[in-house]
Amino acid sequence: MLQMWIVKKQMADSIYELIKRTSTTLPGDVLDKIDKASSMENGNERARYTMDIIQENIKLAKIKSLPLCQDTGTLLFYVNHPAGFIQNGFIQLVCEAVEKATEEGILRQNSVDTISGKNTGNNIGRGHPSFHFHEHEKDELEIRLILKGGGCENMSAQYSLPDTGLCAGRDLDGVKKVILDTVINSQGKGCAPGVLGVCIGGDRSNGHAEAKKQLLRRLDDKNVDSDLSYLEQEIVEISNKTGIGPMGLGGETTLLGCKIGSLNRLPASYFVSISYMCWAYRRHGIILDKNHKIKKWIY
Amino acid sequence: MSVINMNAPFTRDKIKKLKVGDIVLISGKIFTGRDGVHKYLHDGNQAPVNLEDQIIYHCGPVVVKNEGTGEYTVTAAGPTTSIREEPYEWELMRDHNIAAVIGKGGMGETTLDACRKYGCVYFHATGGAAQVLSDRIKKVEGVYLMELGSPEAMWVLQVSRFPVVVTMDSHGNSLHVDIRSESEKKLKELLQKQERS
Numbered sequence: 001m002l003q004m005w006i007v008k009k010q011m012a013d014s015i016y017e018l019i020k021r022t023s024t025t026l027p028g029d030v031l032d033k034i035d036k037a038s039s040m041e042n043g044n045e046r047a048r049y050t051m052d053i054i055q056e057n058i059k060l061a062k063i064k065s066l067p068l069c070q071d072t073g074t075l076l077f078y079v080n081h082p083a084g085f086i087q088n089g090f091i092q093l094v095c096e097a098v099e100k101a102t103e104e105g106i107l108r109q110n111s112v113d114t115i116s117g118k119n120t121g122n123n124i125g126r127g128h129p130s131f132h133f134h135e136h137e138k139d140e141l142e143i144r145l146i147l148k149g150g151g152c153e154n155m156s157a158q159y160s161l162p163d164t165g166l167c168a169g170r171d172l173d174g175v176k177k178v179i180l181d182t183v184i185n186s187q188g189k190g191c192a193p194g195v196l197g198v199c200i201g202g203d204r205s206n207g208h209a210e211a212k213k214q215l216l217r218r219l220d221d222k223n224v225d226s227d228l229s230y231l232e233q234e235i236v237e238i239s240n241k242t243g244i245g246p247m248g249l250g251g252e253t254t255l256l257g258c259k260i261g262s263l264n265r266l267p268a269s270y271f272v273s274i275s276y277m278c279w280a281y282r283r284h285g286i287i288l289d290k291n292h293k294i295k296k297w298i299y
Numbered sequence: 300m301s302v303i304n305m306n307a308p309f310t311r312d313k314i315k316k317l318k319v320g321d322i323v324l325i326s327g328k329i330f331t332g333r334d335g336v337h338k339y340l341h342d343g344n345q346a347p348v349n350l351e352d353q354i355i356y357h358c359g360p361v362v363v364k365n366e367g368t369g370e371y372t373v374t375a376a377g378p379t380t381s382i383r384e385e386p387y388e389w390e391l392m393r394d395h396n397i398a399a400v401i402g403k404g405g406m407g408e409t410t411l412d413a414c415r416k417y418g419c420v421y422f423h424a425t426g427g428a429a430q431v432l433s434d435r436i437k438k439v440e441g442v443y444l445m446e447l448g449s450p451e452a453m454w455v456l457q458v459s460r461f462p463v464v465v466t467m468d469s470h471g472n473s474l475h476v477d478i479r480s481e482s483e484k485k486l487k488e489l490l491q492k493q494e495r496s
């Protein structure tokens with residue numbers, strides 16, 4: 001019984017560590033892209049000023065161990081677990097860690113009952129946090145967390161091709177046109193420079209889920225599909241020539257990256273789902289050992 | 300880079316001098332107000348405090364209360380997306396005589412018209428920069444409308460050298476309109492160039 005309690009407590013502690021690091025720091029691959037973006041912004045005074053504030057903010061959040069952004073977002077947990085894993089018990093421990101992080105101001109009170117308008121005050125409620133479980137063959141537990149704020153989520157979009165207004169047909173050229181339409185529509189509202197997670201195909205709900213899942217990929221990885229890899233680069237290059245710039249105030253960097261995946265579709269449907277992630281791309285992950293201690297940080 | 304230091308509350312004369320692109324450091328009192336506060340005032344409720352010549356900050360901060368002393372500390376406070384207040388902001392300018400708004404992403408035509416008509420200005424703060432901005436908050440003076448929930452309440456904040464950029468001025472100019480139309484034009488050119496090659 002005591003052993004059981006220790007194991008549970010260790011799990012809750014590890015998840016709390018994951019939440020804290022995710023709310024207060026950015027992963028290395030994102031920091032590299034932000035550094036690169038900063039070095040590009042020398043022509044436009046507002047872009048330079050904005051990137052300097054972003055860099056100072058990243059430093060301050062880390063030193064103070066406080067949230068990078070006050071919108072600590074939806075907690076999106078992606079869990080790869082071995083067979084026999086008890087999901088309900090895990091969810092309960094996550095909720096304990098989330099409550100603790102909220103009490104300490106690591107997370108904002110960010111869960112509102114949509115019908116009554118009442119804030120639950122602890123980030124727990126219908127659909128909060130959000131969990132995605134996947135059983136894998138390995139004998140270890142991998143937990144990834146993304147904190148996705150509302151500003152960028154509001155800029156996410158879904159298109160059904162063909163789209164006559166955009167002259168976008170059911171091919172990769174059409175896909176490119178609708179993705180770039182999202183970039184133009186978002187301007188600085190999603191907190192540019194952002195990252196796009198995209199899913200081509202699927203149904204409406206799976207498409208959006210897969211688009212978000214693309215945001216788990218490292219920014220410096222290469223898509224195994226050569227056509228999609230080319231499209232990802234093309235989207236970033238074109239977006240960065242539009243002049244939207246950091247926070248939409250003009251400049252050289254509008255996107256830090258674009259990650260595209262696909263799902264099969266029905267003959268009748270051709271959806272393109274786009275998830276906009278802000279520059280405050282809070283994503284971390286842990287691998288736990290048998291005692292639920294953190295063995296390794298994934299990103 | 301020239302920076303303008305301004306102490307809140309502002310006179311209308313000072314606001315008239317501001318132009319799109321100006322970088323401003325604000326010191327003095329600002330009031331947070333986001334979706335809940337705007338809806339509350341739009342519904343005809345009395346403002347909990349006189350907002351004349353004051354600044355509304357579109358922000359839902361993270362605030363921690365010290366249970367011993369009862370004092371509040373802001374631990375994160377960047378701007379939220381302003382466009383959601385587009386249906387309401389002009390009313391705050393007309394009926395409550397606010398002088399300025401701080402937010403992110405810019406606002407639409409109705410607000411731009413109201414800025415011109417009532418002599419107001421829109422300041423853009425860096426989205427996501429919750430630590431840089433909360434570092435410039437020196438004191439929480441009080442809170443109103445706590446019944447809307449902590450992020451939605453109206454927090455009264457004393458700030459020092461709070462960094463913003465004028466992106467909509469009182470003369471009908473909007474940096475957001477300019478950049479949107481330039482970026483649309485640029486994208487069209489880029490796509491046409493690709494099709495030709």
